[in-house]
Amino acid sequence: MKRWLEWLRPHVQDGAKIMLLLFLAVAAVLYGLHVFLAVLHRYPLDYGEAPLVDQAIRLASGQNIYRADLSSPPYTVSNYPPLYPLALAPLVKLFGPSLVAGRLVSILCALASAFFLAQIVYVPSQARTASLTTGLIFLAFPYVVGWSKLARVDLLALAFSTAGLYAAVRWPATRRGLVVSGLLLVAAIYTRQSYALAAPLAAFVWLWTHDRRHAIALAVLVGGLSLILFLVLNILTGGGFFFNLVTANVNEFRLDQLERWLRDVGQAIPILLVLDGVFLFFAFRRAKSWSLVVPYLIGALLSALTIGKIGSNVNYLLEFSAALSLVAGAFLVWSRERPWLHSAALLLLALQVGFLMQATLRGPVESLKWRIKQPKRHFTGLEWIVESADGPVLADEFMGILTLQKEPLYIQPFEVTQLANAGVWDQTPLLESIRRREFPAILIHHFMGYPVYQERWTSEMLSAIVEDYVPIDFLADTIVYRPRDAETARPVELDACADAPWRLATRSELGMWWFSRHLFFMGEGYENTVPVYAVADGLLTRRLDWRDAVAIQHDDPLRAGEKVWTFYGGMASGRSDESFVAPGFPPGSEGVPVKRGQLLGYQGQYSARLGTPFWVHLRFAVLPPAADGSFPADLVGLVAEEERAPDRTEDARPLDPSPYLGTVGSNVMGYLEWMPLQCQTGTP
Amino acid sequence: MSENGVLLKGWGLRLLAIGLWALTSVVAFLEILTVREIAMRVYAHFAVTGDLFAREYWGGQTVGVGAAVIMGVLCVGIIIAAGEYHMKHFGQPRSWRLFGRTIAFELSILVLALFI
Numbered sequence: 001m002k003r004w005l006e007w008l009r010p011h012v013q014d015g016a017k018i019m020l021l022l023f024l025a026v027a028a029v030l031y032g033l034h035v036f037l038a039v040l041h042r043y044p045l046d047y048g049e050a051p052l053v054d055q056a057i058r059l060a061s062g063q064n065i066y067r068a069d070l071s072s073p074p075y076t077v078s079n080y081p082p083l084y085p086l087a088l089a090p091l092v093k094l095f096g097p098s099l100v101a102g103r104l105v106s107i108l109c110a111l112a113s114a115f116f117l118a119q120i121v122y123v124p125s126q127a128r129t130a131s132l133t134t135g136l137i138f139l140a141f142p143y144v145v146g147w148s149k150l151a152r153v154d155l156l157a158l159a160f161s162t163a164g165l166y167a168a169v170r171w172p173a174t175r176r177g178l179v180v181s182g183l184l185l186v187a188a189i190y191t192r193q194s195y196a197l198a199a200p201l202a203a204f205v206w207l208w209t210h211d212r213r214h215a216i217a218l219a220v221l222v223g224g225l226s227l228i229l230f231l232v233l234n235i236l237t238g239g240g241f242f243f244n245l246v247t248a249n250v251n252e253f254r255l256d257q258l259e260r261w262l263r264d265v266g267q268a269i270p271i272l273l274v275l276d277g278v279f280l281f282f283a284f285r286r287a288k289s290w291s292l293v294v295p296y297l298i299g300a301l302l303s304a305l306t307i308g309k310i311g312s313n314v315n316y317l318l319e320f321s322a323a324l325s326l327v328a329g330a331f332l333v334w335s336r337e338r339p340w341l342h343s344a345a346l347l348l349l350a351l352q353v354g355f356l357m358q359a360t361l362r363g364p365v366e367s368l369k370w371r372i373k374q375p376k377r378h379f380t381g382l383e384w385i386v387e388s389a390d391g392p393v394l395a396d397e398f399m400g401i402l403t404l405q406k407e408p409l410y411i412q413p414f415e416v417t418q419l420a421n422a423g424v425w426d427q428t429p430l431l432e433s434i435r436r437r438e439f440p441a442i443l444i445h446h447f448m449g450y451p452v453y454q455e456r457w458t459s460e461m462l463s464a465i466v467e468d469y470v471p472i473d474f475l476a477d478t479i480v481y482r483p484r485d486a487e488t489a490r491p492v493e494l495d496a497c498a499d500a501p502w503r504l505a506t507r508s509e510l511g512m513w514w515f516s517r518h519l520f521f522m523g524e525g526y527e528n529t530v531p532v533y534a535v536a537d538g539l540l541t542r543r544l545d546w547r548d549a550v551a552i553q554h555d556d557p558l559r560a561g562e563k564v565w566t567f568y569g570g571m572a573s574g575r576s577d578e579s580f581v582a583p584g585f586p587p588g589s590e591g592v593p594v595k596r597g598q599l600l601g602y603q604g605q606y607s608a609r610l611g612t613p614f615w616v617h618l619r620f621a622v623l624p625p626a627a628d629g630s631f632p633a634d635l636v637g638l639v640a641e642e643e644r645a646p647d648r649t650e651d652a653r654p655l656d657p658s659p660y661l662g663t664v665g666s667n668v669m670g671y672l673e674w675m676p677l678q679c680q681t682g683t684p
Numbered sequence: 685m686s687e688n689g690v691l692l693k694g695w696g697l698r699l700l701a702i703g704l705w706a707l708t709s710v711v712a713f714l715e716i717l718t719v720r721e722i723a724m725r726v727y728a729h730f731a732v733t734g735d736l737f738a739r740e741y742w743g744g745q746t747v748g749v750g751a752a753v754i755m756g757v758l759c760v761g762i763i764i765a766a767g768e769y770h771m772k773h774f775g776q777p778r779s780w781r782l783f784g785r786t787i788a789f790e791l792s793i794l795v796l797a798l799f800i
Contacts, residue, residue: 010781011780011781011784014781014784014785014788015784015785015787015788015791016788018785018788018789018792019788019791019792019795022789022792022793022796023792023796026796026800030726033726033730034730037730350792350795351795354795354796354798354799355799357799357800358799358800361726361729361800365729365730366729369729369730369731373731
């Protein structure tokens with residue numbers, strides 16, 4: 001038995017290695033596909049891209065990007081040190097404003113980071129598989145895949161910091177190594193300030209184990225140079241550097257957000273977290289790289305915990321991903337002397353890469369697809385709005401459209417909203433400008449099911465926009481607001497349109513989708529928060545299999561003596577089997593009297609396929625009764641084709657809801673058409 | 685097993701080698717479908733939005749057919765080459781190593797399909 005195990009051992013190890021390398025290769029292909037598609041897309045992929053390109057444009061023209069006073073426009077904030085916009089400035093000068101150049105810088109830096117991480121493992125161990133694993137597993141993290149396609153500062157900072165660590169590992173005992181490492185670590189800090197912790201700490205502890213004088217010299221070099229640069233920049237900008245980097249970065253910390261991210265990390269990287277623990281406790285003083293990897297991991301973890309700040313994203317997890325990749329490589333090196341443990345580690349890492357790929361496909365790949373698959377006419381439409389505007393346009397997610405048109409940013413709404421919430425910035429002048437309708441267009445983006453706009457605009461700004469502007473279009477999930485013409489377009493009351501026989505069924509701040517006489521009222525807010533009401537008196541029915549819907553039979557107000565049905569669907573969760581229909585109407589209800597305005601339930605993200613949530617909505621339809629007067633379930637797709645009533649004619653279809661509700665209608669059939677919620681009379 | 689690490693030759697081992705070669709060949713052909721499935725799933729993840737009129741249908745079909753054709757050609761080539769290799773090096777460690785690697789690779793593809 002022992003001999004057979006001995007014979008089997010190298011084959012198992014070989015097989016495990018093949019499995020890991022295959023998984024890593026597929027993950028690398030996914031990474032390549034993802035960033036390739038992102039680079040081909042010239043429009044913004046993220047809120048944070050445009051401000052950096054805008055800063056590069058201003059730097060290229062010799063302007064100060066760190067203003068200390070935000071009492072007058074532009075209301076923009078430079079949250080990061082200047083190295084990344086400085087790197088973009090010559091590209092902007094040469095090729096004009098482009099998001100693609102910044103994305104290419106990020107992608108190259110991600111690859112450079114992977115290379116340096118691999119080298120950090122390879123130099124002391126000469127272990128090729130471990131080194132390759134370190135580099136490639138870094139590129140498999142969904143956070144790295146998702147972020148390295150963006151024109152953001154983070155990957156440049158990470159490339160500098162991993163290069164600094166590599167220099168410390170490669171030349172631990174030479175002055176050249178010390179200086180190169182120190183300068184690179186300072187460059188990382190002056191690309192993104194949060195890189196002042198993990199890599200400098202790891203380099204310091206690593207050097208301490210080799211030569212204490214070098215460690216102290218590195219600390220003096222990095223700390224001293226960073227401080228001097230800070231003082232110089234702060235003096236040159238009249239205190240603006242401190243204001244932009246420190247004051248304007250103090251956002252509210254939310255524990256629920258931290259918990260959500262921790263849960264996400266736990267689901268995506270369970271195996272690596274366990275390997276971390278094993279390495280942390282069992283490899284102490286046994287693994288050569290312990291004194292480098294563990295301080296880096298601890299520093300990166302502390303840095304990652306600040307992800308609870310409002311507005312934070314997966315960029316806070318990039319350094320942590322790099323640290324985990326180093327642990328993976330160091331673990332493989334350490335376990336080389338224990339063949340069966342080594343084989344198990346290889347297999348476990350292969351499975352971990354599988355989980356990472358799953359998270360990548362469900363996360364960044366899905367998000368990118370939805371962004372770039374928006375119809376091109378939506379983006380060109382937004383471009384036209386900006387191009388034809390005769391004044392500054394306010395935007396959030398699609399600020400980049402302004403930047404691409406060489407328009408300077410007037411506002412970074414998220415940043416100034418946080419400052420206003422913290423009482424550091426007075427929004428009154430901006431509110432007055434909105435109320436004076438000085439902006440020819442305002443573009444507010446909406447993410448399906450998550451009202452991010454509430455973090456980007458203060459409630460006062462939103463109120464002013466809703467009162468003085470009117471939504472006229474919905475392009476690339478962005479509502480286009482134009483100044484409200486007081487004579488023709490008064491605000492739509494939520495209850496009812498004037499002279500309409502019925503009241504409205506629910507709120508519809510995001511407008512309505514018209515689909516072949518079905519109306520999807522798109523309320524703003526989370527699931528189960530936007531109430532749905534009966535449009536008129538009637539008798540309610542809820543069949544046993546209706547999780548999300550009820551129907552009400554009414555006296556038809558337009559055809560005396562006849563009956564008509566209204567259908568209310570979508571009142572259920574898109575992710576679970578939770579129903580949001582009011583508890584007074586359990587499944588099986590029939591003929592329950594309801595009054596006009598009675599609460600029926602709440603809007604949900606229900607779609608026919610569980611797990612594929614739609615926008616928060618109410619699906620509403622007005623239907624003629626079946627021949628026997630019952631509810632015509634086939635007209636709302638609740639009956640299979642073969643079960644349709646034989647006497648139902650092919651042209652039987654829902655009635656046009658517009659005359660009943662008094663809203664503006666459409667004749668479009670067959671595909672979704674967005675329209676703002678507007679009354680036919682123009683006045684409520 | 686002999687002292688120098690070469691497995692002793694005999695009918696049993698000969699049958700084992702033939703059996704392993706046949707098994708890995710059959711699995712390789714079956715995995716054409718698995719790889720096609722993986723390629724189509726990756727395509728769907730990147731390209732298909734599930735719109736009412738999915739224009740990506742034919743794109744998915746093309747990816748699937750392309751993957752099947754490439755895999756088919758590769759499988760035939762590899763099965764023949766591997767057969768020659770095992771005949772030439774029958775009973776030697778390098779032959780068993782190739783069997784080990786082939787089985788590992790085929791298993792890996794099956795496991796990969798669970799994640800994509």
